[in-house]
Amino acid sequence: MAIIGSGNIGTDLMIKILRSDGPLCAAAMVGIDPDSDGLARAQHMGVPITAGGVDGLLGMPHFDEIKLVFDATSASAHHVNWAKLEPTGVRMLDLTPASVGPYCVPVVNLDEHLDAPNLNMVTCGGQATVPIVSAVSQVGIVTYAEIVSSIASKSAGPGTRANIDDFIETTSAALLSVGGARRGKAVMILNPADPPILMRNTVYCLVEGDADHDAIEGSVVEMVDQVNSYVPGYRLKQRVQFDTFTADNPLYIPETGKFTGTRVTVMLEVTGAGHYLPAYAGNLDIMTSAAKAAAERIAIHLAENIGAPR
Secondary structure (H helix, E strand, C coil): CEEECCCHHHHHHHHHHHHCCCCCCCCEEECCCCCCHHHHHHHHCCCCEECCHHHHHHCCCCHHHCCEEEECCCHHHHHHHHHHHHHHCCEEEECCCCCCCCECCHHHHHHHHCCCCEEECCCHHHHHHHHHHHHHHCCCCEEEEEEEEEEEHHHCCHHHHHCHHHHHHHHHHHHHHCCCCCCEEEEEEEECCCCCCCEEEEEEEEEECCCCHHHHHHHHHHHHHHHHCCCCCEEECCCCEEEEECCCCCEEECCCEEECEEEEEEEEEECCCCCCCCCCCHHHHHHHHHHHHHHHHHHHHHHHCCCCCC
8 A cells, every 4th residue: 555645644654554464564655745754754663655646656676566555645636646647547545625436434435435546535523523423323313413623723734724624624514424423514723832732623413302311322422432443542531421302491592493302412532643743643543543444454355356457
């Protein structure tokens, strides 16, 4: 596999892959800045590099051996990269919010998209919160889901900052198409606190009608455990909270009027593994961990179907 993007996300992903004993092999690190720390680290760790961008990747003598490419650049760059790579038949895992391919959250819907040529990993906020909305949706009808992701400003590189609008749009869309909510909204906060804060995510779900609180909490806890299996720093910050609104005491929503049912509040915290940036960069860790988990499953799937078209 190859990684396009030698910034924070691409470098962290490379280190994770090199430290694992899974089916992935780092065959190239691609950047556009020959002096970037990511390219220097890759070269030091024995990974072939190019500072020629996607054109440099295509020109590498072993490109034909690469089956999977991660794109850790930006939403706008991904469209250009995919236009050049799609004709080669290589598969791509997109870590930008470009939304070219179907959204993928490994614990929710990866098995549905194992053969997708281009798979979008949503956003760090999406990887943290969409599983929770899905867990609640498995028990009741989520008429509305809202998530707030707060990350340390120091963990947000140039690509993340340039993609904030795309982050909001892509995460909001994934709350519906993957999480199962009828309506959704995403909010992202870059927190400048010093020392930097850990990644925090708050998920609000409005569940229509009578809701089984115990079943919802059980579903959420089970989902947290599943995400934690590949993102060890992912955890509930406190127990799931429930607020019930009856016909006598409804919740008034400006857009839709009176709501009766249950508001479910889930608070999450993500501590980074510290492979590249310090532990406060949980947003970095959940994104690269999700992409790595998805790629490993796809690699196994490819091996099981060896001989099929690339």
